Amino acid sequence: MTMAKANQAAPVPRASLTARAPDFVRSYGIFIFLIAAIVVTFAISPAFLSGANVSNMLMQLAPLGIVVIGQTFVVLVRGLDLSVASVMATAAVIATSFGGQNSDAALIFLACIGMGAATGLANGLLVTKRNVSPFLATLAMMIVLQGLRFAATQGAPSGNIPSLFRQLGSATLSGMPYNLLVMIVVAILFGILLHRSAFGRRVYITGGNPVTARLVGIAADRVTILCYVICGSLAALAGLILSGFVGVVDNFVGRGFELDSIVAAVMGGVALSGGRGSIAGALAGATILVVLSNAVVMVGMPVQLQIIVKGLVIIIAASLYVRPARA
Amino acid sequence: MLSLKGIHKSFPGVNALTDMNLDVRSGEIHALVGENGAGKSTLTRIIAGVHQPDSGELSFDGRAVRWSSPGEAKKAGIHVIYQEFVLFPHLSVAENIYIGHERRNRLGFVDHRRTRRDAAELLARFGLDMDPAALVQDLSVADQQMVEIAKALVHDVKLLILDEPTAVISGPEVDVLFRRLRSLRDAGVAIVYISHRLEEIFALCDRVTVLKDGKYVATREIGAVNRDDLISLMVGRSLSDLFPPRRKRSDEGEVVLDVRGINVPGRVHDASITLRAGEITGLAGMVGAGRSELAFAIFGALKTSAGQVLLRGRDISNVTPARAIREGIGLVTEDRKGQGLAMQLDIAANVTASTISEVSRFGLIDRRREEEIARGEIANFRIACRGPATSVSLMSGGNQQKVIVARWARTSTEVLILDEPTRGVDVGAKAEIYRIIQELADRGIAVLMISSELPEIVGMSDRVVVMREGHIVGELSSAEISEEAVIGLATHQSAA
Amino acid sequence: MTVQSSSLRRFFRGSQVGLFVVIGLLILLFVIGVSVSDRFATSRNILNVYEQSTGLALVSLGQTLAILTGGIDLSVGSIISLSSMLTSGLINGNPSMVLPVIAGVLLIGIVIGAINGGIITVTGVHPLIVTLGTGAILQGITLLYGLGPTGKVPRGFDYFAYGRLPAGFSVGATFALVVFLLAAFLLRNTRTGRHIYAVGDDPHAATLMGLPTRRVIMLVYILSGFFASLTAIYLVSRFGVGQPYTGANYTLSSITPVVVGGTMLAGGxxxxxGTLLGVYLVSLLNNLLNFLDVSTHFQLVAQGLVIIAAVSLYVEKRRIA
Incomplete structure (x- = not known):
């Protein structure tokens, strides 16, 4: 007691500052970094914040954001999902497999979500019931889906996407992309699910400590499987929207999204060790990826630097989140 | 050989060691005793270079030293046998023994044949019939412990520290171990021996140092003390202050839980126990006697292969923990961080973790209700914190423990099992936890308290059940309870 | 318990079990192949399968070491791409540059590996994230160097990929085989080799035992980088030119033979x-699917299913509670 008092009385705010800094960085660093990146880029190239460019960035953000939300659920329960990009491409192929009529839109939507959910279910079952590492389970599902897709399309997908989806993916409502509206709705719904619902609480407890979860009566396996199902379903939705944005379908719609979504989540403070992180943080991570990619071009640097910057940012961000070695 | 002066060490939130002194001579076996949480493990890790002291002097072999890694201490001749094994489960016994000191041939390659031959010799010297090529993961726990000890003898060891080496081995193996330790001592090795079993200390050691609450208490020649002296040095306070006053129990409560002959393969054999309403039943025994496993089996977290668990006459054998909770059974596990708390979450979420659906409406958590409940429990259990939204990771061990007890007190309408409820908790919090346990029993709950601390068992229990090697070996009624009686039952060597 | 039954149990639980799963699968595929086509079991075809395993073999060797320590190297694809571009770009048809450039490229692989290992040991960030990051950086650098196939190599450079030893054995594949056997010997018979297993089995125990944990981790990533660069040299030898995405598929496909061969992602x-047999299995599988006249697309499905089948066989019992 006396020691604590002495510390308080001593006029040495430095110690407490350095002690608190990591926590502060962990909680808000991502948002500060995001704002800083925007400000610096704007200073160099004012066109960065032009209506057209902002609208363009937001349109790119939407599909990534939706995938990141799903990925967040999976990472929270100590997993990761490498199959999201494959699910996205498969959704895009499904979208063109019908006549391209708007009347089929509902059917397409359900087929896509069903495919994504089924993939997630398979991932979740492999991880929980067979105890396969998430990395391998989702890697294998990624490859299987890719093969099935290639086989079904003979390597050259063709056909049309209903105009409804094309509009959803690429049109704007006075500058506000429709697809971003979809992302916002998804973020709110799943944000409530994760941060306000009983299920979300079970997700955090399961991810934070699977043994505790079981001992307080939570069906940890079921919670984990559901997280993979959510991730697969959202990836399918994102694939649908992205195919509408791209317009043409190929077998690689969504390529790179598996790694980008993990990177965004980790940068946003979602811990790979589970049980820690938020959807807001993960979306901020996704926004940074989009902003940095765009900024590289806007300030006139070669486009190849996008990926270099991405690599640097992930290593730096991840090392900031590493918790100091414990006793 | 080894001398520590005024060592301080603190971890975030805890002062693990304050002003610690220790002096070990070569050619002696020096006992280190103290209750759980007295600082023995931390002290061990400082000597071994795992932790660095915040201040104080450490000198070894006549020189002041400051290890920066376990490797350095090892090189200087310090070998530690930790309570948790430092073994590689997928390597062979021989490889585990020689890891870091591989047997090599003239070309510098690892000589597997010589490794196995030397290991076989070493094991034979120990009187162990063990295949050196067996994988460690396939060994019994006792054999793994013997491998740990054999490992120490490979090296040119000057100081050997053993932390509870006999926790998982029995009679003949203990004898072999003691013989080896004595001959090592006679060869001039300094040995620090940590144990809860006082009879071992009197049988084996030359001097004893007592620790309490992270502080140095005293060092004595073993011939100059008796058991009672040691216990009073270790406990160092009047027990009557710590435990709530015993009530006069007019009548026996009705049987709430009736466990009949349950079996957990390899862990619990044919265990029967009855718990009565309003009664605190102490479950005593050595570490590894199967007490926690029995608790897990009752709670449905371990499968039983035989026997029945009856709750007020209804069979609830092999239920899931979720069902056990609904039936009004609670389990406070011994491993607070590993099995009890969700460290990332706040008090409110931890208190309601076993009743999530109760605090949610339409699937959404009613945060206001949850905080209200948490505030109630914070007041009720006198949990020191800033409020229901305080993260449990920022709290002291005692307050964390209260959060867990609060959680289970809410749902345990019938039975509450507490496994080592005061481990690593400071004295003040201990007294409070005792008070809470007593209050819960007074409410009519059947309480089962597992503890390795004898004063706690004696001070709290209305009845004591003792386990040894997976069997229930005895029961003591209120009048029969004493430390000697419990120890006698818990350590009695099986007649085999 | 008798000695016999305990050694039998050890036999099935030890690392050898992986070898037998793969050998079983190899025999199965071979039998299917023979029954499908009489051209399958010809020495010409088998030597062909052997030759085509070279690239995957080299990169998977380094990957195995990283995974044995409980890590993973997701930067190998980018290391391959960068190294292949540098190899053909710097040689640029000049025979006198061949040896210095090969030495230089291998050194670059080593340096990149050292950077990976350094970041992992110093920051404590999970290897998955670290190598993902460095992989992205290296891919960017590759694209800065050239956006398409760059440079050329002199005639004779293709000896590594297409050269044949007496009896028709491929030079590259035989080189890879020899390196694997050497690596197997060193892993088993050197202190460092044993420490790689110990670090992967329990890094905390390894530290407590005073093993040079950090040095071991540095070493495996250095070797992984080195073998990725070697793979790049092979690919340039095979295609005659370096390409900026030539390694992209190797990042994940290098993991398949490792896990199929019985090495656990958890390490130790x-x-x-096992990896070598896993490589041959993948090579044979692709060859067989060609014979079956299955659309090449199903090769992927088959590969995915093989991963799932193999890792499900190796699955461990779950822990208590």
Whole structure:
């Protein structure tokens, strides 16, 4: 007691500052970094914040954001999902497999979500019931889906996407992309699910400590499987929207999204060790990826630097989140 | 050989060691005793270079030293046998023994044949019939412990520290171990021996140092003390202050839980126990006697292969923990961080973790209700914190423990099992936890308290059940309870 | 318990079990192949399967070492791409540059590996994230160097990929085989080799035992980088030119033979011989699917299913509670 008092009385705010800094960085660093990146880029190239460019960035953000939300659920329960990009491409192929009529839109939507959910279910079952590492389970599902897709399309997908989806993916409502509206709705719904619902609480407890979860009566396996199902379903939705944005379908719609979504989540403070992180943080991570990619071009640097910057940012961000070695 | 002066060490939130002194001579076996949480493990890790002291002097072999890694201490001749094994489960016994000191041939390659031959010799010297090529993961726990000890003898060891080496081995193996330790001592090795079993200390050691609450208490020649002296040095306070006053129990409560002959393969054999309403039943025994496993089996977290668990006459054998909770059974596990708390979450979420659906409406958590409940429990259990939204990771061990007890007190309408409820908790919090346990029993709950601390068992229990090697070996009624009686039952060597 | 039954149990639980799963699968595929086509079991076809395993073999060797320590190297694809571009770009048809450039490229692989290992040991960030990051950086650098196939190599450079030894054995594949056998010997018979297993089995125990944990981790990533660069040299030898995405598929496909060969992602168990057989299995599978006249697309499905089948066989019992 006396020691604590002495510390308080001593006029040495430095110690407490350095002690608190990591926590502060962990909680808000991502948002500060995001704002800083925007400000610096704007200073160099004012066109960065032009209506057209902002609208363009937001349109790119939407599909990534939706995938990141799903990925967040999976990472929270100590997993990761490498199959999201494959699910996205498969959704895009499904979208063109019908006549391209708007009347089929509902059917397409359900087929896509069903495919994504089924993939997630398979991932979740492999991880929980067979105890396969998430990395391998989702890697294998990624490859299987890719093969099935290639086989079904003979390597050259063709056909049309209903105009409804094309509009959803690429049109704007006075500058506000429709697809971003979809992302916002998804973020709110799943944000409530994760941060306000009983299920979300079970997700955090399961991810934070699977043994505790079981001992307080939570069906940890079921919670984990559901997280993979959510991730697969959202990836399918994102694939649908992205195919509408791209317009043409190929077998690689969504390529790179598996790694980008993990990177965004980790940068946003979602811990790979589970049980820690938020959807807001993960979306901020996704926004940074989009902003940095765009900024590289806007300030006139070669486009190849996008990926270099991405690599640097992930290593730096991840090392900031590493918790100091414990006793 | 080894001398520590005024060592301080603190971890975030805890002062693990304050002003610690220790002096070990070569050619002696020096006992280190103290209750759980007295600082023995931390002290061990400082000597071994795992932790660095915040201040104080450490000198070894006549020189002041400051290890920066376990490797350095090892090189200087310090070998530690930790309570948790430092073994590689997928390597062979021989490889585990020689890891870091591989047997090599003239070309510098690892000589597997010589490794196995030397290991076989070493094991034979120990009187162990063990295949050196067996994988460690396939060994019994006792054999793994013997491998740990054999490992120490490979090296040119000057100081050997053993932390509870006999926790998982029995009679003949203990004898072999003691013989080896004595001959090592006679060869001039300094040995620090940590144990809860006082009879071992009197049988084996030359001097004893007592620790309490992270502080140095005293060092004595073993011939100059008796058991009672040691216990009073270790406990160092009047027990009557710590435990709530015993009530006069007019009548026996009705049987709430009736466990009949349950079996957990390899862990619990044919265990029967009855718990009565309003009664605190102490479950005593050595570490590894199967007490926690029995608790897990009752709670449905371990499968039983035989026997029945009856709750007020209804069979609830092999239920899931979720069902056990609904039936009004609670389990406070011994491993607070590993099995009890969700460290990332706040008090409110931890208190309601076993009743999530109760605090949610339409699937959404009613945060206001949850905080209200948490505030109630914070007041009720006198949990020191800033409020229901305080993260449990920022709290002291005692307050964390209260959060867990609060959680289970809410749902345990019938039975509450507490496994080592005061481990690593400071004295003040201990007294409070005792008070809470007593209050819960007074409410009519059947309480089962597992503890390795004898004063706690004696001070709290209305009845004591003792386990040894997976069997229930005895029961003591209120009048029969004493430390000697419990120890006698818990350590009695099986007649085999 | 008798000695016999305990050694039998050890036999099935030890790392050898991986070898037998793969050998079983190899025999199965071979039998299917023979029954499908009489051209399958010809020495010409088998030597062809052997030759085509070279690239995957080299990169998987380094990957196995990283995984044995409980890590993973997701930067190998980018290291391959960068190294292949540098190889053909710097040689640029000049025979006198061949040897210095090969030495230089291998050195670059080593340096990149050292950077990976350094970041992992110093920051404590999970290897998955670290190598993902460095992989992205290296891919960017590759694209800065050239956006398409760059440079050329002199005639004779293709000896590594297409050269044949007496009896028709491929030079590159035989080189890879020899390196694997050497690696297997060193892993088993050197202190460092044993420490790689120990670090992967339990890094905390390894530290407590005073093993040079950090040095071991540095070493495996250095070797992984080195073998990725070697793979790049092979690919340039095979295609005659370096390409900026030539390694992209190797990042994940290098993991398949490792896990199929019985090395656990958790570290500490498995070995390079399992990986070598895993490489041959993948090579044979692709060859067989060609014979079956299955659309090449199903090769992927088959590969995914093989991963799932193999890792499900190796699955461990779950822990208590």
């Amino acid at each position: 168990r498995g070995g390079v011989l």
